[in-house]
Amino acid sequence: MSIGIAIILLAAAAYFLLAPQPVANTTSEPEASGDTSNDSAMRAEENMLVVSEQRPGGTVTGSIIYLASPGYLVIHEDNNGEPGAILGASALVQAGESTEVKVTLSRASKDGETLYAMLHREMGANTTFTAAEDMPVQSSLGGSLMGWFEVSTDAPIDVPISI
Amino acid sequence: MNISLKTGLSAIAAIILLSSPFAFADHAWGTYHWARTANPFTLKMGDNLTSNWDPYLATAAADWSLSSVLDVTVVASGKNPKTCRPTAGRGEVCNARYGSTGWVGIAQIWVTGTHITQGVVKMNDTYFNTKKYNTPAWRNLVMCQEVGHLFGLDHQDENTTNANLGTCMDYTNDPSTNQHPNQHDYDMLETIYAHLDSSTTLSQTTAKGKNMTISDDPREWGREIRRSRDGRASLYERDFGDGQKILTHVFWAEEFSADRLSRATR
Numbered sequence: 310m311s312i313g314i315a316i317i318l319l320a321a322a323a324y325f326l327l328a329p330q331p332v333a334n335t336t337s338e339p340e341a342s343g344d345t346s347n348d349s350a351m352r353a354e355e356n357m358l359v360v361s362e363q364r365p366g367g368t369v370t371g372s373i374i375y376l377a378s379p380g381y382l383v384i385h386e387d388n389n390g391e392p393g394a395i396l397g398a399s400a401l402v403q404a405g406e407s408t409e410v411k412v413t414l415s416r417a418s419k420d421g422e423t424l425y426a427m428l429h430r431e432m433g434a435n436t437t438f439t440a441a442e443d444m445p446v447q448s449s450l451g452g453s454l455m456g457w458f459e460v461s462t463d464a465p466i467d468v469p470i471s472i
Numbered sequence: 473m474n475i476s477l478k479t480g481l482s483a484i485a486a487i488i489l490l491s492s493p494f495a496f497a498d499h500a501w502g503t504y505h506w507a508r509t510a511n512p513f514t515l516k517m518g519d520n521l522t523s524n525w526d527p528y529l530a531t532a533a534a535d536w537s538l539s540s541v542l543d544v545t546v547v548a549s550g551k552n553p554k555t556c557r558p559t560a561g562r563g564e565v566c567n568a569r570y571g572s573t574g575w576v577g578i579a580q581i582w583v584t585g586t587h588i589t590q591g592v593v594k595m596n597d598t599y600f601n602t603k604k605y606n607t608p609a610w611r612n613l614v615m616c617q618e619v620g621h622l623f624g625l626d627h628q629d630e631n632t633t634n635a636n637l638g639t640c641m642d643y644t645n646d647p648s649t650n651q652h653p654n655q656h657d658y659d660m661l662e663t664i665y666a667h668l669d670s671s672t673t674l675s676q677t678t679a680k681g682k683n684m685t686i687s688d689d690p691r692e693w694g695r696e697i698r699r700s701r702d703g704r705a706s707l708y709e710r711d712f713g714d715g716q717k718i719l720t721h722v723f724w725a726e727e728f729s730a731d732r733l734s735r736a737t738r
Contacts, residue, residue: 349501349579349621351614351643353599357574362555375574448572450602456571459555465582 348372356446356454358382360426362464367417369458371399371410371426378430379403380446381438382410385425385455392425392455398438401431418460427455499641499656500664501626507587507669511541516562516675517619518549525567525595528608528615535616535640535652541665542623558582558590561675563622565615567595576605577614579621589673591622613647616640620653624664628656 348359357375360382371382382399385392397414418424428446433439445453506515521529533544549564551557556566558580576599581591595614599605617627617640625641632643639654 347501347504347581347583349618349626351577351617352574353576353596353605354574359573359575359578361580362557448574450572450598452572454572454574456573461555463557464555465558 354449354454356428356448358426358428358454358456360456360458362459362461363418363424364464364466365418365420365460365462367414369397369412369414369418369424369426371412372408374402374407374410374428376402376404376407376428376430376446380428380430381443382412383427383429383438383445384412384414385427387423387425387457392427392453395440396424398429401436401438420460420462422460423457424460425455425457427453499626499628499660501581501621501624503586504581504583504588504624505586505664506623507671507673508665509668509670509672511665511668512539512543513541513665513672513674514543514545515622516545516547517622518551518559518562518564519546520549520551520553520556520564520566521595522567525611525615528611529565529619531612531652532616532619536619536623538653539658539661541661544619553594556592556594558592559675560590561673563591563593563619565593565595565619567597567600569598569601570594570596571598573598576600576610577618579618581622581624584673587669587673588622588624593618593622607647609647609651612651613640613644616652620657623661625657625660 348361352375355375355377357373359372359374360369361372363369369384374382379401381402384396384398386394386396388394396416396418397412399410399412402410429438429440429443430446431443433442445455448454506513517529517533519526519529529546533546537543547562549559551559551564551566553566553568554570556564556568558564573596576596578594578596579591580594581588583589593615595611595618600611604610620641627641627643628637628639629642632645636642636644636646636649637654637656638649639657640650640652641657642650644650
């Protein structure tokens with residue numbers, strides 16, 4: 310029985326020494342400089358993309374990407390409310406969750422324009438986006454899995470971390 | 473295993489289960505929280521929703537206001553729902569057809585250090601206009617969950633095929649029994665907000681054009697929209713119109729009850 314009692318005392322001591330303590334008094338926590346943002350999304354499909362409003366410039370950042378198999382985040386121009394010409398593609402994104410996926414555009418995005426983000430599946434095993442063979446990921450709703458986003462100089466700074 | 477060792481291990485398990493604040497609730501979203509100097513605090517939610525979504529935001533606000541550490545007030549807002557830009561010190565809730573993006577709802581928080589400074593919830597009508605998701609159960613679950621994220625909560629479970637946990641913070645393929653927060657969520661909120669901060673990141677302004685202050689006179693609280701099973705907690709809603717409401721969360725003293733009060737104030 311003495312061993313049992315000793316274990317109880319040790320466990321209790323370890324708990325009270327190591328466990329986070331409730332704080333009753335006012336505290337001031339250290340704050341990092343600058344804001345960051347964090348996204349959490351409820352998925353409806355195996356593949357998913359979140360691209361928020363962006364500031365004009367030569368790159369676009371995808372906040373969260375889910376891919377069932379390796380692929381690419383691809384940015385398209387707007388063509389009368391539909392995805393048009395491709396402006397750029399990310400490096401190969403592995404299957405699973407990825408955050409802060411960057412795409413370098415072939416031209417700088419402009420204030421006020423709408424662009425489209427789309428996921429394409431890697432098909433040729435060459436690890437480089439090739440529009441002719443890396444076809445868009447399909448949505449369960451029919452058509453390509455994609456979303457639009459606006460470009461604005463007033464867009465909030467967006468530095469996603471993930472869920 | 474001898475009896476002494478069994479006794480010891482059982483005691484360890486009991487100590488951990490009974491003592492740890494994280495034993496039954498461990499789904500905080502990092503260490504993110506709103507800075508505030510007192511509890512309970514009120515978080516405003518800007519309503520940028522089409523009218524068909526309003527009841528779901530009202531339900532979520534009422535549900536989360538049952539927490540002992542926070543209250544939610546829905547206020548009118550005028551954001552473009554497509555971009556749904558944030559407002560410092562509060563949440564903004566929007567709906568639009570955001571595209572076949574793979575997500576039905578999304579929550580986004582901006583933080584400075586560990587302090588949440590603003591948040592946004594988007595409900596994706598591209599999916600909610602489909603037969604599968606255009607149901608009160610799905611709308612309620614997703615609204616409840618995304619609003620819950622703005623307080624600093626994460627999911628309790630992300631497996632969609634296991635048994636439901638009875639909370640909107642649980643991923644599921646069947647939303648029917650995951651409609652509201654459960655006790656684990658309220659416990660987690662109490663843990664997240666157990667400390668106080670020296671400053672606040674919450675909006676301190678009141679809604680324009682309305683005198684939305686109410687006193688501790690129960691007759692000013694509006695109608696009772698929710699009551700706990702034991703009658704010890706009630707939530708009242710006072711509707712000022714234009715989507716502006718004040719929710720009053722009441723914990724009754726033992727000698728008082730919602731029943732007695734409603735009889736007394738008639």
